Amino acid sequence: MRRLYDLCGRDEELRFSPYCWRAKMALAHKGLDVETVPTPFLGVAAIEPNVVRTVPVLDDHGVRVRDSFDIALHLEHAYPDRPRLFSTDGGLAAARFMESWAFAALHGPVMRLIIVDIHDQLDDPDQAYFRKSREARLGKTLEEAQADAGAAIEELSQALAPIRRTLEYHHWLGGAEPLYVDFIPFGTLMWLTVIHGHLPLPPEDPVASWFSRCLDLNGGLARRAKVAA
Numbered sequence: 001m002r003r004l005y006d007l008c009g010r011d012e013e014l015r016f017s018p019y020c021w022r023a024k025m026a027l028a029h030k031g032l033d034v035e036t037v038p039t040p041f042l043g044v045a046a047i048e049p050n051v052v053r054t055v056p057v058l059d060d061h062g063v064r065v066r067d068s069f070d071i072a073l074h075l076e077h078a079y080p081d082r083p084r085l086f087s088t089d090g091g092l093a094a095a096r097f098m099e100s101w102a103f104a105a106l107h108g109p110v111m112r113l114i115i116v117d118i119h120d121q122l123d124d125p126d127q128a129y130f131r132k133s134r135e136a137r138l139g140k141t142l143e144e145a146q147a148d149a150g151a152a153i154e155e156l157s158q159a160l161a162p163i164r165r166t167l168e169y170h171h172w173l174g175g176a177e178p179l180y181v182d183f184i185p186f187g188t189l190m191w192l193t194v195i196h197g198h199l200p201l202p203p204e205d206p207v208a209s210w211f212s213r214c215l216d217l218n219g220g221l222a223r224r225a226k227v228a229a
Protein backbone atom coordinates (compact mmCIF):
# COMPACT_ATOMS: atom_id res chain seq x y z
CA MET A 1 0.00 0.00 0.00
CA ARG A 2 1.40 3.37 -1.01
CA ARG A 3 -0.13 6.47 0.57
CA LEU A 4 0.64 10.17 0.35
CA TYR A 5 -0.72 12.53 2.99
CA ASP A 6 -1.76 15.55 0.95
CA LEU A 7 -2.87 18.94 2.32
CA CYS A 8 -6.50 19.80 1.59
CA GLY A 9 -8.95 22.64 2.05
CA ARG A 10 -12.51 22.69 3.37
CA ASP A 11 -13.22 20.96 0.08
CA GLU A 12 -11.15 17.79 0.34
CA GLU A 13 -10.61 17.82 -3.40
CA LEU A 14 -8.78 21.15 -3.23
CA ARG A 15 -5.12 20.12 -2.99
CA PHE A 16 -2.90 23.18 -3.01
CA SER A 17 0.36 22.45 -1.15
CA PRO A 18 3.42 23.22 -3.31
CA TYR A 19 5.43 20.49 -1.59
CA CYS A 20 2.67 17.89 -2.03
CA TRP A 21 2.49 18.74 -5.74
CA ARG A 22 6.23 18.08 -6.04
CA ALA A 23 5.76 14.66 -4.45
CA LYS A 24 2.73 13.80 -6.59
CA MET A 25 4.59 14.73 -9.76
CA ALA A 26 7.62 12.68 -8.65
CA LEU A 27 5.46 9.61 -7.96
CA ALA A 28 3.66 9.97 -11.29
CA HIS A 29 6.96 10.45 -13.14
CA LYS A 30 8.10 7.12 -11.68
CA GLY A 31 4.81 5.58 -12.81
CA LEU A 32 3.87 4.64 -9.25
CA ASP A 33 0.27 4.44 -8.08
CA VAL A 34 -0.53 6.21 -4.84
CA GLU A 35 -3.56 6.77 -2.71
CA THR A 36 -3.65 10.38 -1.53
CA VAL A 37 -5.00 10.99 1.96
CA PRO A 38 -6.71 14.41 2.24
CA THR A 39 -5.16 16.07 5.28
CA PRO A 40 -6.17 19.44 6.76
CA PHE A 41 -3.49 21.48 8.59
CA LEU A 42 -4.82 20.27 11.93
CA GLY A 43 -4.64 16.67 10.76
CA VAL A 44 -0.90 16.81 10.03
CA ALA A 45 0.33 16.18 13.58
CA ALA A 46 -1.96 13.15 13.91
CA ILE A 47 -0.12 11.32 11.09
CA GLU A 48 2.63 10.49 13.59
CA PRO A 49 2.41 12.54 16.79
CA ASN A 50 5.62 14.34 17.82
CA VAL A 51 7.35 13.24 14.62
CA VAL A 52 5.41 14.62 11.67
CA ARG A 53 5.03 18.40 11.48
CA THR A 54 4.51 18.95 7.75
CA VAL A 55 3.10 17.25 4.69
CA PRO A 56 3.77 15.64 2.30
CA VAL A 57 4.43 12.35 4.08
CA LEU A 58 4.79 9.22 1.97
CA ASP A 59 4.04 5.78 3.35
CA ASP A 60 5.60 3.41 0.82
CA HIS A 61 4.67 -0.11 1.91
CA GLY A 62 5.57 0.70 5.51
CA VAL A 63 8.56 2.92 4.73
CA ARG A 64 7.58 6.38 5.93
CA VAL A 65 9.29 9.38 4.32
CA ARG A 66 8.77 13.00 5.35
CA ASP A 67 9.81 16.08 3.31
CA SER A 68 9.22 16.43 -0.41
CA PHE A 69 12.89 16.34 -1.40
CA ASP A 70 13.48 13.24 0.73
CA ILE A 71 10.48 11.64 -0.96
CA ALA A 72 12.08 12.27 -4.36
CA LEU A 73 15.38 10.82 -3.11
CA HIS A 74 13.60 7.78 -1.70
CA LEU A 75 11.79 7.16 -4.99
CA GLU A 76 15.02 7.50 -6.96
CA HIS A 77 16.81 4.98 -4.78
CA ALA A 78 13.91 2.56 -4.32
CA TYR A 79 12.86 2.54 -8.00
CA PRO A 80 16.10 2.99 -9.99
CA ASP A 81 14.73 1.20 -13.06
CA ARG A 82 11.89 3.72 -13.46
CA PRO A 83 12.36 7.11 -15.22
CA ARG A 84 15.00 9.15 -13.44
CA LEU A 85 14.14 12.14 -11.25
CA PHE A 86 17.76 13.33 -11.15
CA SER A 87 19.88 12.42 -14.15
CA THR A 88 23.26 12.72 -12.38
CA ASP A 89 24.76 13.81 -9.07
CA GLY A 90 25.13 17.24 -10.64
CA GLY A 91 21.44 17.16 -11.52
CA LEU A 92 20.62 16.35 -7.92
CA ALA A 93 22.78 19.25 -6.73
CA ALA A 94 21.06 21.59 -9.20
CA ALA A 95 17.66 20.43 -7.88
CA ARG A 96 18.80 21.23 -4.33
CA PHE A 97 19.68 24.71 -5.51
CA MET A 98 16.29 25.02 -7.21
CA GLU A 99 14.56 24.07 -3.96
CA SER A 100 16.30 26.87 -2.06
CA TRP A 101 15.93 29.35 -4.88
CA ALA A 102 12.20 28.68 -5.33
CA PHE A 103 11.61 29.20 -1.63
CA ALA A 104 13.67 32.39 -1.48
CA ALA A 105 12.51 33.95 -4.74
CA LEU A 106 8.99 32.70 -5.47
CA HIS A 107 7.25 31.90 -2.20
CA GLY A 108 7.17 35.54 -1.04
CA PRO A 109 5.40 36.96 -4.10
CA VAL A 110 3.05 33.95 -4.26
CA MET A 111 2.16 34.44 -0.59
CA ARG A 112 1.48 38.13 -1.23
CA LEU A 113 -0.97 37.06 -3.91
CA ILE A 114 -2.89 34.32 -2.11
CA ILE A 115 -2.42 34.20 1.66
CA VAL A 116 -5.94 35.49 2.45
CA ASP A 117 -7.36 33.29 -0.30
CA ILE A 118 -5.67 30.19 1.17
CA HIS A 119 -7.22 31.04 4.54
CA ASP A 120 -10.65 31.38 2.95
CA GLN A 121 -10.40 27.87 1.44
CA LEU A 122 -9.75 26.16 4.79
CA ASP A 123 -12.28 24.66 7.18
CA ASP A 124 -13.09 26.65 10.33
CA PRO A 125 -10.56 25.05 12.74
CA ASP A 126 -7.83 25.27 10.09
CA GLN A 127 -8.70 28.93 9.42
CA ALA A 128 -8.09 29.82 13.07
CA TYR A 129 -4.82 27.83 13.14
CA PHE A 130 -3.60 29.26 9.83
CA ARG A 131 -4.35 32.86 10.80
CA LYS A 132 -2.67 32.56 14.20
CA SER A 133 0.45 30.72 13.00
CA ARG A 134 1.00 32.79 9.84
CA GLU A 135 0.30 36.15 11.46
CA ALA A 136 2.81 35.29 14.22
CA ARG A 137 5.37 34.33 11.57
CA LEU A 138 4.76 37.40 9.39
CA GLY A 139 4.27 39.95 12.16
CA LYS A 140 1.22 41.32 10.34
CA THR A 141 -2.34 40.34 9.55
CA LEU A 142 -3.06 38.12 6.55
CA GLU A 143 -4.93 41.04 5.03
CA GLU A 144 -1.88 43.29 5.42
CA ALA A 145 0.34 40.57 3.94
CA GLN A 146 -1.76 40.05 0.79
CA ALA A 147 -0.59 42.92 -1.38
CA ASP A 148 -2.35 44.53 -4.28
CA ALA A 149 -2.62 41.74 -6.84
CA GLY A 150 -1.16 43.72 -9.76
CA ALA A 151 2.02 44.52 -7.83
CA ALA A 152 2.38 40.94 -6.58
CA ILE A 153 1.95 39.50 -10.10
CA GLU A 154 4.58 41.90 -11.43
CA GLU A 155 6.91 40.91 -8.60
CA LEU A 156 6.35 37.22 -9.34
CA SER A 157 6.89 37.72 -13.06
CA GLN A 158 10.24 39.42 -12.38
CA ALA A 159 11.24 36.71 -9.89
CA LEU A 160 10.62 34.08 -12.60
CA ALA A 161 13.24 35.64 -14.91
CA PRO A 162 15.90 32.92 -14.29
CA ILE A 163 13.42 30.20 -15.28
CA ARG A 164 12.33 32.16 -18.35
CA ARG A 165 15.97 32.56 -19.40
CA THR A 166 16.85 28.89 -18.77
CA LEU A 167 13.95 27.82 -20.99
CA GLU A 168 15.63 29.64 -23.90
CA TYR A 169 18.25 26.88 -23.86
CA HIS A 170 16.08 23.79 -23.48
CA HIS A 171 12.47 22.71 -23.29
CA TRP A 172 12.60 21.63 -19.64
CA LEU A 173 14.56 22.84 -16.64
CA GLY A 174 15.96 19.29 -16.57
CA GLY A 175 17.19 19.68 -20.18
CA ALA A 176 15.70 17.54 -22.94
CA GLU A 177 13.37 15.76 -20.52
CA PRO A 178 11.44 16.86 -17.41
CA LEU A 179 13.12 16.02 -14.11
CA TYR A 180 12.50 16.76 -10.45
CA VAL A 181 14.14 20.16 -10.98
CA ASP A 182 11.03 21.01 -13.05
CA PHE A 183 8.61 19.73 -10.44
CA ILE A 184 9.98 22.07 -7.76
CA PRO A 185 8.93 25.43 -9.28
CA PHE A 186 5.98 23.69 -10.92
CA GLY A 187 4.72 22.76 -7.44
CA THR A 188 5.07 26.36 -6.33
CA LEU A 189 3.07 27.57 -9.34
CA MET A 190 0.43 24.85 -8.79
CA TRP A 191 -0.06 26.22 -5.27
CA LEU A 192 -0.79 29.60 -6.84
CA THR A 193 -2.93 28.15 -9.63
CA VAL A 194 -5.12 25.98 -7.39
CA ILE A 195 -5.87 28.86 -5.01
CA HIS A 196 -5.98 31.74 -7.52
CA GLY A 197 -7.95 29.77 -10.11
CA HIS A 198 -5.42 30.19 -12.90
CA LEU A 199 -1.76 31.04 -13.46
CA PRO A 200 -1.62 34.84 -13.72
CA LEU A 201 0.96 35.02 -16.52
CA PRO A 202 0.29 35.87 -20.18
CA PRO A 203 0.09 32.71 -22.36
CA GLU A 204 2.99 33.94 -24.53
CA ASP A 205 5.29 33.96 -21.50
CA PRO A 206 7.73 31.00 -21.90
CA VAL A 207 7.12 30.20 -18.22
CA ALA A 208 3.40 29.82 -18.95
CA SER A 209 4.15 27.50 -21.92
CA TRP A 210 6.48 25.36 -19.79
CA PHE A 211 3.84 25.29 -17.02
CA SER A 212 1.28 24.11 -19.54
CA ARG A 213 3.66 21.35 -20.72
CA CYS A 214 4.05 20.30 -17.08
CA LEU A 215 0.25 20.14 -16.73
CA ASP A 216 0.20 17.67 -19.62
CA LEU A 217 2.79 15.34 -18.05
CA ASN A 218 1.80 11.98 -16.64
CA GLY A 219 -1.49 11.79 -18.49
CA GLY A 220 -2.47 15.33 -17.49
CA LEU A 221 -2.42 14.58 -13.75
CA ALA A 222 -2.10 18.21 -12.66
CA ARG A 223 -4.40 19.51 -15.40
CA ARG A 224 -7.21 17.53 -13.77
CA ALA A 225 -6.60 19.21 -10.37
CA LYS A 226 -9.53 21.01 -8.84
CA VAL A 227 -8.92 24.76 -8.64
CA ALA A 228 -10.73 27.31 -6.47
CA ALA A 229 -13.72 28.94 -8.13
Ligand SMILES: N[C@@H](CCC(=O)N[C@@H](CS)C(=O)NCC(=O)O)C(=O)O
Pocket: 007, 017, 018, 019, 020, 041, 044, 053, 054, 055, 056, 066, 067, 068, 069, 133
Ligand atom coordinates in the same frame (compact mmCIF):
# COMPACT_ATOMS: atom_id res chain seq x y z
N1 LIG B 1 10.45 21.04 3.65
C1 LIG B 1 9.12 20.49 3.68
C2 LIG B 1 8.12 21.61 3.83
C3 LIG B 1 6.69 21.09 3.86
C4 LIG B 1 5.71 22.14 4.35
O1 LIG B 1 6.07 23.24 4.80
N2 LIG B 1 4.41 21.77 4.28
C5 LIG B 1 3.36 22.63 4.78
C6 LIG B 1 2.17 22.63 3.84
S1 LIG B 1 2.52 23.42 2.31
C7 LIG B 1 2.85 22.07 6.09
O2 LIG B 1 2.65 20.87 6.21
N3 LIG B 1 2.64 22.91 7.10
C8 LIG B 1 2.13 22.47 8.35
C9 LIG B 1 1.80 23.61 9.25
O3 LIG B 1 1.98 24.76 8.86
O4 LIG B 1 1.34 23.33 10.35
C10 LIG B 1 8.90 19.67 2.42
O5 LIG B 1 9.57 19.97 1.40
O6 LIG B 1 8.12 18.70 2.43
